[in-house]
Amino acid sequence: MTEQVPPNRHAVCARINPPGSPPRGRDAWERLCGWLLCGPGILWLILFCGLPLLALLATSFCQRGPDGEIGLPLTGENYRRLAGFGELGFDAFYPAVLMRSAGLALGTTSLCAVIAIPVALWLSRLAPAYKPAALMLVVIPFWTNLLVRTYGWQLILAPDSWLSRFLQALGWLAPEEGLYPGWSAVFLGMVCDFLPFMILPVYAAAERLDSRLMEAAVDLGANRWQAFRHAVWPQIKPGVTAGALLVFLPAMGQFVVPDLLGGARLMFLGNLLQQQFGPSRDWPFGAAIASVALLLVLLALWLRRGLSGPQPIARA
Amino acid sequence: MKSSGLPNVSWFRGRLATAWAVVVYLFLYAPLAMILLQSFNSARYGTKWHGFTTQWYRNLPANESVWEACVNSLWLAGSSTLVATALGTALAYGLSRHWFPGSDTVLRLLPLTVFIPDILLGVALLLVVGLLQQVHAVLGPGMTAMLIGHVTFQLPLVALVVRARMATLDPALEEAAMDLGATRWQTFRHVTLPLLQPGIGAAALLAFTLSLDDFIVSFCTTGPGATTLPIWIYASAKRGLSPEVHALSSVLVMAAVALTVALRLVQKKPWFST
Numbered sequence: 001m002t003e004q005v006p007p008n009r010h011a012v013c014a015r016i017n018p019p020g021s022p023p024r025g026r027d028a029w030e031r032l033c034g035w036l037l038c039g040p041g042i043l044w045l046i047l048f049c050g051l052p053l054l055a056l057l058a059t060s061f062c063q064r065g066p067d068g069e070i071g072l073p074l075t076g077e078n079y080r081r082l083a084g085f086g087e088l089g090f091d092a093f094y095p096a097v098l099m100r101s102a103g104l105a106l107g108t109t110s111l112c113a114v115i116a117i118p119v120a121l122w123l124s125r126l127a128p129a130y131k132p133a134a135l136m137l138v139v140i141p142f143w144t145n146l147l148v149r150t151y152g153w154q155l156i157l158a159p160d161s162w163l164s165r166f167l168q169a170l171g172w173l174a175p176e177e178g179l180y181p182g183w184s185a186v187f188l189g190m191v192c193d194f195l196p197f198m199i200l201p202v203y204a205a206a207e208r209l210d211s212r213l214m215e216a217a218v219d220l221g222a223n224r225w226q227a228f229r230h231a232v233w234p235q236i237k238p239g240v241t242a243g244a245l246l247v248f249l250p251a252m253g254q255f256v257v258p259d260l261l262g263g264a265r266l267m268f269l270g271n272l273l274q275q276q277f278g279p280s281r282d283w284p285f286g287a288a289i290a291s292v293a294l295l296l297v298l299l300a301l302w303l304r305r306g307l308s309g310p311q312p313i314a315r316a
Numbered sequence: 317m318k319s320s321g322l323p324n325v326s327w328f329r330g331r332l333a334t335a336w337a338v339v340v341y342l343f344l345y346a347p348l349a350m351i352l353l354q355s356f357n358s359a360r361y362g363t364k365w366h367g368f369t370t371q372w373y374r375n376l377p378a379n380e381s382v383w384e385a386c387v388n389s390l391w392l393a394g395s396s397t398l399v400a401t402a403l404g405t406a407l408a409y410g411l412s413r414h415w416f417p418g419s420d421t422v423l424r425l426l427p428l429t430v431f432i433p434d435i436l437l438g439v440a441l442l443l444v445v446g447l448l449q450q451v452h453a454v455l456g457p458g459m460t461a462m463l464i465g466h467v468t469f470q471l472p473l474v475a476l477v478v479r480a481r482m483a484t485l486d487p488a489l490e491e492a493a494m495d496l497g498a499t500r501w502q503t504f505r506h507v508t509l510p511l512l513q514p515g516i517g518a519a520a521l522l523a524f525t526l527s528l529d530d531f532i533v534s535f536c537t538t539g540p541g542a543t544t545l546p547i548w549i550y551a552s553a554k555r556g557l558s559p560e561v562h563a564l565s566s567v568l569v570m571a572a573v574a575l576t577v578a579l580r581l582v583q584k585k586p587w588f589s590t
Contacts (some may be wrong), residue, residue, distance in 0.1 A: 030414055037410025040457050041403040041471060042422060046470040049429055052440035067442075070447075084497075107524060119340050122333040134337075134579055141344045143572040145529050147549045148565040152347025154523050155354055192344060245431070249362065253433030257531055260553055275534070277439050283446070290439050294432070301431060 026073025053294065060287035070283055078288035094272075096290070101269035104258070105251040108190040109198075109244050115191065116198035116243065117236070123199070124206035135203070144194040150260045153189045154180055157261070158222055181263025189257040194250070198243035245304050249297055348569050355562035359548055372563035381403040382564060385548040392459065392544060393527035396466035401520045403467070404474025409508070411475070412482040438536030440464050458539030465533040467533075470523040477522060481515025521579065524574075 060078055065071040084095045114262055141149065156163055159178030167173040179185050209232065219233040255270030262268065267275075271291065276286030358369035376382055411419055411426075441461065449456030489511070493503040531546035538547060545568065552561045 005341035016419070031416040034410050034414030034419060037406045037414065038416070038419070038422065041407030041410075041475065044403055044467065044471060045429060045534070048441065048464050049437065052444045053432075053436070055444055055447075056436075056440045075492070078584055113338060119337050122337045132580070136576060137341060140576050141348065143525055143529075143576050144348060144569050145531075145546060145572070147488065147531055147546050147553070148568055149347045149353060151553050151565060152349075152351045155350045155363050156346060158363060192347065195317055195344060197342070249431050250433055253435040255435050256550070260550075273435055273439055277412070277442055278518070283443060286439060287443065290436050294436055297431060297433060297436070298428075301428060 007053045026248050055293075056287045059284050060291045061293050062219060062284045062287075064282045064284050078285045079292075081285060082288055094289075097267050097269060097272050099254055100267070102296075104186065104190065104254075104268060105248050107187065108194055108251045109248045111187065111191050111195050112198040112247050113202075113244065115200055116195060117240070119306055120199050120206050120236070120239070121209075121232070122200035122211060123203050138196050138203075141192075146193060146256055147260075149192060150189050150257050153185065153261060157188070158186045181266070182262055183262075183266065186258050186263040186266065188250060190254065193254075193257060194247040197246040197250075198240075201243040201246065202236055202239040203240075204234040209235050241304060245300065249300060252296065252300075253293060307313065329538050330435040351562050351565045351569065355559065355566040357559070357562075360559065371454040372559040373567075375560055375564055376567070381543070382545075382560070383543045385543045387453045388459070388542060389528055389544040389546075392462055392466060393524050396463050396470060396527050397520055398526045399463075400467045400470035400474050400523050401516065403521065404471045404523075405512070405516055407471070408478035408482055409504075409512075412479055426472050426475060430476065434469065434530070435536075436531040437465065437469060438533045440467070441533070456539060457537050457542075459542045461537040461539070462534050462542060462544075465537045466527045466530060469530070469533060470526060473521050473526070474519040477519035479511060481512055481518075485511050500510065525575070556568060 040076060048310065059070055061074045061076065061310040062072060063075055063077065082094045082098075084090050084092055108158055120243045123131070123138075123140075155161060156177055157180035158164065159180075161178065164173060164178045169178070169179070173179070179188075213231040213235070214227050217227040252272055253273075254268070255274060259271050259274075262271075272285055273289055275287060275291075276282045331416070354363060355372055356368050357363070357365055358371065359366035359518050390408070401495055412425055415537055442457070445455065445457050445461045454460075485508070489507055493507045494500075498506070529546065530548060532545055534544050535550070538544075543551075549565065565589065
């Protein structure tokens with residue numbers, strides 16, 4: 001696979017300021033310029049991203065006061081509760097929410113991959129005349145509002161919709177029962193939502209596919225599956241991992257789709273967080289949930305680094 | 317483009333693959349088509365077809381809460397894009413052309429911030445805003461907090477997009493300018509900036525769209541009177557479906573389609589090509 005190597009930044013700096021050149025305050029000036037240019041942006045991210053996340057972590061060790069305020073002393077109670085060990089003995093409710101969210105994210109990622117790989121390969125081999133239009137058709141849903149799309153699924157899957165009535169007539173659904181709310185609705189909404197995030201990176205990898213390898217595989221007697229497994233898959237794998245990350249991480253914290261399509265019975269991480277910070281007003285417990293989620297995100301990012309090395313991920 | 321002559325290798329160009337792609341496209345567009353269809357349905361409740369009407373569209377302009385949400389959304393997207401693009405471009409340029417202690421750490425952390433799920437950023441900001449509110453009401457949830465939240469998720473993306481464009485620039489052009497006696501500022505103003513412009517434009521557009529579409533961060537930091545379009549749609553969807561929501565959503569979808577097509581046409585021009 002040909003990998004694009006971005007021009008080395010140090011080399012550029014060195015060419016503009018040759019390393020052998022006399023100091024003459026050049027280095028100090030260089031550093032000052034860098035700080036002046038990057039300072040505001042870095043400061044912004046530290047103030048409004050770094051510090052709030054640290055505050056979240058700190059709050060997770062506090063206790064909820066009688067009026068929902070955040071109080072001392074420090075405690076690990078929130079984490080124990082999240083692990084299922086509350087005041088009333090073991091309760092699987094919170095661990096189940098975590099598992100359910102992870103399952104939803106994993107399921108969405110795998111479904112997206114299975115659906116997207118053939119489409120991405122098809123796109124990459126499309127006649128040049130149709131390709132821009134076909135690609136644009138993948139991008140348009142991505143630019144439309146997520147709420148609007150989720151809301152569209154609500155309409156399609158409602159008990160009185162054509163689809164539901166058709167399935168009821170077939171006997172696959174009980175009369176008066178819709179696909180929404182429930183698991184199937186959540187999965188449909190999630191896959192529809194995240195599919196472009198998988199198609200585009202896989203397509204980018206498939207564009208650079210060396211078809212000679214496939215020809216060689218076929219020449220050597222491989223069947224279709226073997227040719228795919230040994231000649232295509234290794235080449236598109238970086239695209240699939242990039243796509244998997246782009247799907248998995250947002251899917252983990254997705255709030256809108258499970259909330260609007262899952263109904264009240266299905267609780268996911270996002271809804272649980274919203275509940276703790278909203279109606280329940282138990283911010284320390286909410287902070288503990290958020291901290292665990294953040295840890296999972298960092299873990300996923302770290303795992304990916306291990307999987308395919310530190311590659312820059314092109315987004316959008 | 318490489319294409320193989322062997323028929324059994326090109327199975328993903330076959331009829332089966334095309335059929336699959338068509339099914340996937342239908343799947344992607346099903347919810348949008350449904351909304352569009354329902355926006356012309358004269359039934360007040362339910363999705364059963366009761367006849368064609370444009371009444372829901374005609375009702376929209378009279379709906380004050382929609383106008384307010386629309387103005388809020390556009391104001392928020394515009395101002396946050398302005399701030400994020402300025403800060404992000406400076407950050408990208410600084411990181412690409414200057415070395416300073418800590419710049420490598422920033423380069424390593426910047427892509428990570430993109431991956432922080434919106435809801436975590438949202439509740440983290442909500443927490444801080446909630447605490448600050450006890451100091452002074454102005455610091456509480458509302459438009460200012462939303463603006464800060466939006467800039468925070470836009471900034472790393474803008475910086476990364478501009479930096480990616482920066483990496484494709486030929487350093488020889490800047491060197492040539494400086495060899496010819498241009499100062500650092502002149503080089504930036506007359507060489508680097510014009511070359512960067514497509515990248516900055518693409519980043520700003522991305523930031524603008526993300527802000528318009530954002531629901532979670534806005535939802536977490538919203539305060540009284542600070543309703544955006546996504547929040548309005550969410551509230552309506554929760555309350556029960558009303559045909560005005562179909563009409564508004566259809567308008568938004570059409571706007572998104574128009575924007576994408578327009579961008580595509582603009583990008584065809586050689587000046588804007590990346």
